Structures are given as structure tokens and as C-alpha cells.
Amino acid sequence: MNVAATLTEVTSNNIEAYWMPFTANRQFKSAPRLLVSAKGMYYQSRDGRQILDGTAGLWCVNAGHCRDEIVAAVKAQVETLDYAPAFQMGHPAAFELAARVAALAPGDLDHVFFVNSGSEAVDTALKIALAYHQARGQGSRFRLIGRERGYHGVGFGGIAVGGIVTNRKAFGPSLAADHIAHTHNLEKNAFSRGEPEWGAHLADDLERLVALHDASTIAAVIVEPMAGSTGVLVPPKGYLKRLREICDKHGILLIFDEVITGFGRLGESFAAERFGVLPDMITCAKGLTNATVPMGGVIVRKPVYETFMKAAPEGAIELFHGYTYSGHPLACAAGLATLDVYRKEDLFARARKIAPSFENAVHTLKGTRHVIDVRNIGLVAGIELAPRPGRPTARAFETFLKCFEKGVLIRTTGDTIALSPPLIVSEAEIDRIVQTIGDVVKSVE
């Protein structure tokens, strides 16, 4: 198939209308980087080059691109049932997918509320937390706690608990929220492999906020078990367990935002399993459908769900929340086919198996000019560069552009290169990604 011929041309006449998300629009439009097709580990750029995907799209294409089984399932679904009303009606695939996701999740995380993105998953989880406390007669718990440097999407709930200043400062105050300290410390933990040794005590910062606000006003704490978007911050050993203990002590719900870490990224279905800590809710998206169709979900523990079922009168709606496209048939078809691929190819175990080679490869960058840290866990790595004096992020962005020119897609956030290849990546592809980064980082000013 001549892919290019099927595409609407992007020309200087029509490039303006699209206001691109999280993009320097003017800069991009002066030299667009366009992808036109994808298969397996590779994108094809509009100028016909194969681009090795070091980032699984945006941390989401865990099984690799355009998987035949997933594409076929979506095609079959769209011909059979395009849409079913999400409220007071259902269709079989939504129930099946929820059951399959619940079976993958650890412990009694056994009910799933479907949404369309990670941001919606986060806002949904925060609303469930607030309404849960109301339902059990503790409506004074209105406050939500996030963490500095946390990313929880871009809804008003997500930016209230998020800890990235650029994502918050233009949008005014929103929910009652506060933040515990982040865990990133290069003096103590630079060049850690896996979970850093130092920093479990940073979870105690939650006690400071309990002392300040009183536990009776705090509904939930939300953290990414491994913070991706602010530069791959791996939790210190014991940190998440301690956070769980403090939440338990004060009756605070613990939410893990697993939009990135869910579905095999750290070698298990969820990071909760990997770290041996059971949260009260997990938010997920991305890898749930291999990004083929947008979808997210909130996985909730049984006692939380049961609280809603018991509190509402018979016949009443228990949670006044939902989206037109919650459990959309196409997303469910993609989700079911994706979970089949993960299972058939044992992709989470594959990620676990190849992770040591990935770790060794990325740590060869230690000692390279500009590299001030390399950190990793599962199939994720952060390579932090010293910022160019007076121009933070410029060195990393230039590295991104040059890697793209050399046929490797990486992602940068601040001055950190974040790698998260599809779980099907080969050792040779890992080597190529790392080699390209090394060559480029050496060459940039």
C-alpha cells in the first residue's frame, strides 16, 4: 500500500489550524516532524525514513505498533457494534474487559471504571475518593495530596495534585490540594540501578501534612509508583511501603497512578505488584489498549466499591459520574485483543527478562560528556544531562532532534532523556538506541 498517497498532505497552507498539545507550535510548524505509518518497533517518517521507537509512542504502545491481532479486532468491532450508550445500558465487551483487567490487578482490586484517557482516570479516582469518604460519613475529608514533580494529566483534578509548575501556574487555584516532597536526589542516588537505597524516610513527609491539615480533612494521596513524566524518578527502597503504612494509620486512601507503569512496563502487570504494595485504587490508560484506541480505567478495591453499593438506596445511581465513551466498544475490542497479545507472548515476563540488558546498556552512558545521572527500572530509563547554562532543556531538546535525524525516537522532559521502548524491543535495538544517544550527546554543545 502506498501509505503516503492515502494521506492528506500537510502543506504550508493547512498546517496552521491544528493547535498542538504540549508542543512549541511555532517552532514545530517551521520544521514539522511527521510520522505516517508504523509497524512493530518502527515508525515511518513522512520523508520515508524508518524511525526506531525508543519511547513506545508516549509510553503506551507496549506490544509494538499496528499489531495484526489488535487491528483485526478493532476492524471487526467497528463493523458489528460501533457504539452503545454507556449509561443504564451496556455491551458484553465492556464487562469482559473489566473482568480481565480485574484479574490482572493484584489483591482485591476487582472493580473497573472505564474512561478515555489517563487524565480522566485521575480525575475519576479523585472524585471516587471524595465521594467514598462522604458515603461512609467522613465528608470532612475533602483534601487531596499529591507529590512534587508528580504528573497526573491535565484535568483540573490532575493539575491540582500534580507537581509540575508549568502545568499549574496559568490555570489558577482549583481543588484543595497539597504536596509531599519528591524523592529525587542526585547527591545521594546518582547512577542507581533499580530502586535507590536512600530516601524511604521521605514518605514521612506525609506526616508533616497530616500534622498541618489534620487527617480528618485528607481524602487521598496519589503518587506515580515510578514518576515518568518528570524524568523517571524511581522510588527509593521501602518508600512506597512506608507511604502505605502512613495512609493506613490515618484512614487516607492511597492511589497509584499507573498510567505509565501499568501493563508490563516494569515487568509485572502493575507496579503495585513489582513493589509489593497494594493501593486502594490504580489509575491506568495507555498500555491498556496498546494505544490503538484511547481508553483509561480506575481499578478499585472491593471495600471501596462495596461502600458505594451499601450507601445508596436500592435502584439509585451510586456514583454520579461517567463519560459518553466510557467502555466504548472499539476501545474494549482493542483492550481485549491487547491483553491477548500480552498473554500469548508473555510480554511482561519478556520485559523482566530483557531489563538487565537494558540496564547494562543505558549505564554505559555513565562518563559520557554532559551525562550527570542514569537511572532505570524495568524497561524505563532516565538519562539526565547537565542543563546548558542559562538555557535549561535546550541541550536535551537538541539531542532529541539529532536522534530523530539519525532515525531514533527518544523523549526528553526537562534535561532528562526518558526511554521506554515497546516490550518487544531486541537487544540489538537497545544497543542502537543507546549508541545513538551516546554519539549525539557527545556532539551537542
Ligand SMILES: Cc1ncc(COP(=O)(O)O)c(C=O)c1O
Ligand atoms: C502518570 C500519568 N498520569 C496521567 C497521565 C495523563 O494521561 P493522558 O495524557 O492519557 O490524559 C499521564 C500521561 O503521560 C501519566 O504519565
